[in-house]
Amino acid sequence: MLAGPRQSGKTTLARQFVAPDSANYFDLEHPLQRDRLAEPLTALTPLKGLVVIDEVQLAPELFRTLRVLVDRRPESGQYLLLGSASPRLLRQAGESLLGRIEVVEIGGFDIEETGVVHQGPLWLRGGYPRSYLAANDMDSFAWRLQAIQRYVDADLPQFGVQVTGPAMLRFWRMLAHCHGQVWNAADPARSLGLSEPTVRRYLDLLTQTYMVRQLQPWHENLGKRQVKAPKIYFRDSGYLHALMGVGQMPDLLSHPRCGASWEGFAVEQILRLAEPDEAYFWATHGGAELDLLLMRGSRRIGVEIKRVDSPRVTPSMRIALRDLKLDALYVVYPGALRFGLDDRIEAVPLSALVADG
16 A cells, blocks of 8 residues: 555556556546446456555445455455555555555655755755646645645545534644644644644544654653653645745745754654654653654664754753663754764764765
8 A cells, every 4th residue: 555645646656557547547536437446346356467546545445355355366466555544544454454465655755856956945845746846936835725725625524534624724724833842732722712632633633644743752761751742743844834824935944933844844854764663752851852763673863953054962962862872863954064073973964864874
C-alpha cells in the first residue's frame, strides 16, 4: 500500500508501472472503473501481473477479497494499493491483510528530489508537486488555499469524518500558531468554544490523514520532571504558510513564526532522509530540551535545529548529551559549512544531509 495525502504524487508514481487505460488499473473515483469492481473476485481473479487499485479507501470491503487472492497458490497476485490515509483504511488493512502487506508512506518532494539549490522554494511552497511546480509563488499560494478548502469540504466527509468544514478550518488555522510547540488542548478548546476531547479528535484526524505530525516525547528515568505531551508540526510547510497567510519569501522571512516554520521544515527533511527506526523529542520542565532524538539500532543521535548563522553549544545541549547518553549531537542550521563545536557535537548544514544520508 502506498499511503499518503492527496496530491502527493501516488497516482503519478503508480502510472509508471501500470498505464491508466490498462485492464489492471482501477481508479475508484472513476464511476465506470468502480463499477468494474462491483464483483471484485470475478474482476480480479483472471488478471496477471501487477494490479493497481487507486483510492482504495473508497471500497474497504475489497480488503477481504484481496486477502483471498494474495493467498492463492501456486501463483499469488501482486497488488499496489493507493490510498489517502484514513482511520478506516488503515484499520481494514491491518485486520484483513496482516502479514501480507507492506505500507509505504509517500509525501511531497523532499530536498533530495528537488536539489539543495531549490531549498528556499521548497520551504516556502511545500512539497506537493502542483504547489512546488507552479508558475510563480502566487499561483502556488492559490493552489494551496484551494487544496485546503477541498480537504475540509470534500475529503474529510469522504473518509467518514463527521466534522463541519468551517469548524475544521478554524481549528487548522489555530493549529498553525501551535506549530513547533508542545500540544496543550486547553487553549484551542477555550478559543473555539469546544471541549478538549473534541479538539484532540480534530488533531488526531489531521494526524491520521498526514496533515500534521505529533512528535512524541521521550522519557528517561532521570529523576527530572519531563514533558509528556507531543510536539505539533505541520508535515508540509506550504500548507502551514497558506494558513498563516504567507505567500512570498520576504513575508516569510519577516514573519514572527519564521524560525518555527524552518524548524518544522528541517524536522520533516531529516526524518525523510535519515529514516530512523524511531524518532522523539525530549524536554524537561527545567528547560533542557532536544528537538530530535533518533534511534538507529543501538545508536542514539541527537539533533538540535537552529536558524542562526553561527550555531553555538548551549547548556541544554550538554545536558541532553549527558543525560540521554547520545553517541553524537548534530546542530542543523541553514549555513554552508560543517564544523565541530565540541566533543561529539557538530554543526551540520541542512543541505549536507542530502550527501550524508
